[in-house]
Amino acid sequence: GQQVMQIPQYQHVQEGEDFTTYCNSSTTLSNIQWYKQRPGGHPVFLIQLVKSGEVKKQKRLTFQFGEAKKNSSLHITATQTTDVGTYFCAGRPTYSSASKIIFGSGTRLSIRP
Amino acid sequence: EAEVAQSPRYKITEKSQAVAFWCDPISGHATLYWYRQILGQGPELLVQFQDESVVDDSQLPKDRFSAERLKGVDSTLKIQPAELGDSAMYLCASSRQGGFYEQYFGPGTRLTVT
Numbered sequence: 216g217q218q219v220m221q222i223p224q225y226q227h228v229q230e231g232e233d234f235t236t237y238c239n240s241s242t243t244l245s246n247i248q249w250y251k252q253r254p255g256g257h258p259v260f261l262i263q264l265v266k267s268g269e270v271k272k273q274k275r276l277t278f279q280f281g282e283a284k285k286n287s288s289l290h291i292t293a294t295q296t297t298d299v300g301t302y303f304c305a306g307r308p309t310y311s312s313a314s315k316i317i318f319g320s321g322t323r324l325s326i327r328p
Numbered sequence: 329e330a331e332v333a334q335s336p337r338y339k340i341t342e343k344s345q346a347v348a349f350w351c352d353p354i355s356g357h358a359t360l361y362w363y364r365q366i367l368g369q370g371p372e373l374l375v376q377f378q379d380e381s382v383v384d385d386s387q388l389p390k391d392r393f394s395a396e397r398l399k400g401v402d403s404t405l406k407i408q409p410a411e412l413g414d415s416a417m418y419l420c421a422s423s424r425q426g427g428f429y430e431q432y433f434g435p436g437t438r439l440t441v442t
Contacts, residue, residue: 221370246428257419258371260430303370307428315384316431318363318370 219306221319229327234294236322238287238304245307247280247287248316253300261289284309296326330354332434334420340440346408349437353402353422361431362395362405363419371419377403378426410441 218241228234238247246265250258262271264280264287271278277290287304301321308317333352341347353360358379363371374393376384380400388395392411397403407414417438421431 248430250431257433257436258421258431260432263428263430265428305370305431315373315376316361318372321370323368 219304219317219319221304221322223322224320225323225325227325227327228294230296231293234291234298234324236289236302236304236324238289238306238319240285240306240308240317243284243309245284245309247284248305249278249287249289250303250305250318251300252303252321256300258303291324294324294326296328299324299326330432332420332422332432334418334434334437336437337435338438338440340442341410343412343441344409346406347410347439348407349405349418349420349439351403351405351420351434353420354432356424357422357432358400358425359423359429360397360403361421361423362403363421365417365419365436367417374405407439410439412441415439415441 220239222237226234246263248263249261251261252258262278267284268282269280275292279288289302291298301323303321304319305316335350360377362374364374365371374388375395377397380397393407395405417436419436420434423429423431
């Protein structure tokens with residue numbers, strides 16, 4: 216079936232280091248969304264990418280959608296303790312008739328102060 | 329700021345009992361989702377409503393789970409009978425219209441089946 220995989224599963228970094236999580240789909244996606252879930256919290260929407268090769272930035276966060284619209288990445292520059300949480304990508308397969316969004320397995324980010 | 333409401337926040341039930349969760353989406357949001365999230369994993373879609381109609385319930389264990397959104401506003405997810413493996417966080421989310429709009433999640437219901 217359709218799958219959205221994320222790597223790495225966990226990332227532990229020193230505060231100030233960069234962080235990147237990668238999202239790969241087995242099928243072409245119409246769009247990709249990114250969510251952040253703080254420990255004990257619920258997912259919160261960060262951004263949506265729609266166009267092939269699209270790059271968007273939010274302060275220290277850079278989001279990219281691959282040319283083939285099958286992969287995406289989230290890069291955080293100079294991590295801060297407020298960045299702790301699990302980052303999920305979620306994509307809508309192009310051939311999905313129900314506009315169904317499939318969530319990735321997430322990358323949990325922890326930070327050493 | 330409008331929020332998705334869910335209740336209860338926590339539920340402990342014995343296996344074979346019935347349990348129900350309620351969700352009130354953001355006003356005006358046509359699409360409502362129920363997800364199950366097991367610790368350490370991503371949300372898994374159980375059912376998606378467009379207004380009052382189910383548009384996807386392919387991952388819903390229909391022998392024990394049911395969901396309804398009778399008036400196209402709030403929704404109820406029911407499990408009967410509950411099994412030990414149903415212990416998880418049940419998240420409700422809503423969006424303006426389908427998969428091209430951001431989803432707003434509620435705080436979730438943490439279910440523990442003993």
